[in-house]
Amino acid sequence: MTIRNNNKGKYGGHRIILVIVLCLFGLCLVQSKMAPKKKPRTKTNERVYLIHADVLHYDQYGRNPNAQILNGNVAFRHKGAKLTCDSAYFYQESNSFKAFGHVRMLQGDTLSLFSDYAFYDGDNQMAEARNNVVLTHRGTKLYTDSLNYDRLYGIGYFFEGGRMVDKNNVLVSDWGEYDTETREAIFNYDVSLKNKKFLLNTDTLYYDTKTSLAHVVGPSRITSGESVINTTDGFYDTNKEVARLYGRATLTNKGKELTGDSLFYDEKTGVSRGYDNVVYKDSENKNELTCNYFWYNDKAGMALATDSAVMKDYSQKDTLFVHSDTIRMYTYDIETDSVYRTLHCYNRVRAFRTDVQAVCDSLVYNSKDSCMTMYKDPITWNGDRQLLGEVIKVYMKDSTLDRAHVINQALSAELLHDGKHYNQVASREMFAYFDKGELTGTEARGNVMVVFYPVDDKDSTLMGLVYLETDTLRMYMKDRQLQRIWTPKNSGTMYPMTQIPPSRYKLPNFAWFDYIRPVDKHDIFNWRGKKDGTALKTVTRHAAPLQQISGGQVSSVSVTAEDDKKGMPDNN
Template sequence: MSKKTIYFIFLSLFLISLHFAVSADEKSVTYTAQSLEADLLNNKPCKRLEGNVRFTFHQTGIVLSADKVYKYDDEDLIEAQGNVQMVDKQGRLIKADRLTYYSETKLATLQDNVMFESENVTCYTQQLVYDMEKKQSSFSNGVKLLQNEMILTSTNGMYNGITHTATFLGEVVLSDPRYVVYSNQLSYHTTTETASFSGPTKITAEQGMLTTAHGGIYQIAKKYLLFNQGTLDIKDLSLFADRLELFDAKDCVATGHVSLRSKVHNMVITGEKATYSAKDKKTEITGQPLLTSTINDELIYLRADTFIVLEKENIKEKHNPIHEIHALNNVRLYQELIQGIADGAVYNSSDNTIRLQNKPVVWCGNYQITGEDVHLAILEDEQVKMFVNKNLFMASADPVGNYNQVKGHKMTADFQKGAIEKMSVEGNGESLYFILAENNELVGMNHMKCNLMEITIKENQLERMEFKPKPNGVFYPAEKIKEEQMKLEDFVWYGEKWPTKENILAMNPLNEI
């Protein structure tokens, strides 16, 4: 065999070895490349590897590949350039334009167009520091994390590959089809798809906005959001609670110290639990709820077992919806001019009207009014307009304990500062009126029956009474009045149930008036 042939075979074997098995002396790292040359970089001797460069770190199971790698001779430093990729045993992948790795600290710094992939999570950043031993990454100069339909961005962040938890700090924004979360600190578990946020946080959704100073959690896959001491703003309503839970950005459950406030009508309802349905535009409040509203600079209190707030379209002002509030069971009403009880009530915040239903009893001044349905309109200048439909019965006690009484089918009345000014009674009208002398001695009693009564009272004194058609009436002198004649049929005095401000507020354990 000629010397030329032997030289050719030797050269071919040498080139093959460079391509497949350029190997390090260290047992923990092996590397291959298409070419290997001695070089001097930054005045430091090194090896320059080019062409399909591949480093295998056997201790951690990580494989590094790049177009070009510089391995320094006198220090444990590797610098990689061009199409840099790192892959571990679990298939986690990191891509970048440049890499610097110190084998002593096991820290790799990747820069420029960095992409990190782990299972179904992808991160983008301009700089990433990766701890090969601890499987931990830290991001700086901005980071974006994507998983399914969720996008999470932040100024800085860290990812733990063992616990599958990412922590983000500074200008954190998480967005998906349901919510956009703004926070300064957020932890995200990539396996359970759960985000935990700390400190001041704001969340926007189609239905409104949520804010809290105490953080919470968002389970993305379950479409479940939990707030601690948060506020949910829905159009012109604001719902605060110790604990707020939202489901699919549509329904909400609030517990603890619950407060529902109208931003337009100066009204608030407190309670222990509230539920909100976006589909029905309905909020239900339970747990000894109390409604407080300001009407003409006067506070009005309404107590019930349950409040249901319905949002209805305002035809005249579409941007200003009407809130119709239904009070259910054990209703108690207190305002300085008017008080009442019932088993049901409807309060309209836009026009300050209250409709008492199911056995209502109303007190205005010294007058007790009952009927199947009582409608109150609270007007300006301490005026109250009252409508009673069906089975009207009105009574008032005089100074000596007699009860003046009026009954009929329905009534319309105007009250000024708690005193009747005008009253109209229609249908089967009947009245008892006791006449007193100046010393309050009983003079006699008028008993009248008529289809229509028109009554005007001034300074609590009967000024005019008109009957249509001609009434049937009897006057009984005091000495001829029998006890059974002093009460009209169906007369009941409910004085022991007369609400006061003190007994209404005493039922409120939250003391948030």
């Protein structure tokens, strides 16, 4: 490399050289600061001392001419450690020895090393122990047949299989190392960690003997009773029985499976938490829950899911998808044969299945009576039929629809095949009955109003409009077709199609909310509320008078629904 100096000044070239030197000096300074501080391996000048031997002799013409041959109660000392054995070859020139039979090294009162054979290099402070090796450090014991112990760094390496035992755990692997300063161990290849309560299998394990904390790296499996954990990156506290799992971990317990990008599990309390892309599966009840945050207490049977929470029920031929801002589950009488659960979905509930869709503000399902109750502007759709009211209760039987009950301001509407006209029924309350999931009949009670279009059986044309008012109306269905209508007493009128008054086409409370209806399983996340002026009107209703005793006299007090509600606990 040639450096040309175009500066005609006297010191131009010297300045360039000075700058280069300063840059190189600065680079070396930065590198020296960034380099990890590590104890340098330098040969010690301290000699290995022979303390005692019953017999000492030389074999100048044998296999070890440079060795002192020692027999009987042999003892050495080197840098604070005492080494004993039955016999030894002592090489003073290389500051090393080979030890045979009942080899024992003691370092202070916290570390001891036993083996059948050992080679010790005093200059490098390295002991190579073989056959029936036992390294004891504080409360930890390491058993192996091949161990190299580096006294300079306080690290023992085994490479032909080893077993480490502490107070509660047994660790086995093909290869590993143990640091006596930090009391941390690293195990590789076919690793197992076992105690009375669990078994951990992995390929790579970092284990802290001070805290009994295990860190697994790579495909790992933890089995504890009926609980099984699979992870590729996780921490497990063997004392507290607490797991912190990363790398798409899975927890399986009693037919239930929890998967998430991050999982936290406490074996003692039974509480688990999942974060991001969480999937909870219950194979026994054939349902699934997905969300980005999940909390579950297995012992109490309580759960919470939020952040894109979706409940999936696949007990039927088609899967039902239910989404809301928050989903909670409670279990009652959990330790008895009468155990039952309640599921609470609240704020912006949207549900989709191919044959049925629904929206409401909140929903409660009780497994005790298999009843699902929808509150605050609930609407359900089935094909071209729409059903709404103040409260809708749906009862299940063997995981299929059995009956439904619409309470207050009930409205049923059906869009006819011409896409313009609607069959309509409005009443105070309404019932629907099903057989194997198929609608077989409906009943409307209280202030019933009906708009109905009879159809010609020959060409399916609309024959006219029937308007009637009654107290009770029953409709019987078969194969989704109306068979007959029954009323005890009614007043009504039939209008030809060309003479229908404009006011008779729709009932006073008629509304068609097709724009709110979920169109597929992805649309359940898109909340669309009712247009202004179409929400159900708030109706104040009076309860039956309650009798109270005041001053020896019986008096009646009228209590409204709003007054009664003040004494109710908050559902949330």
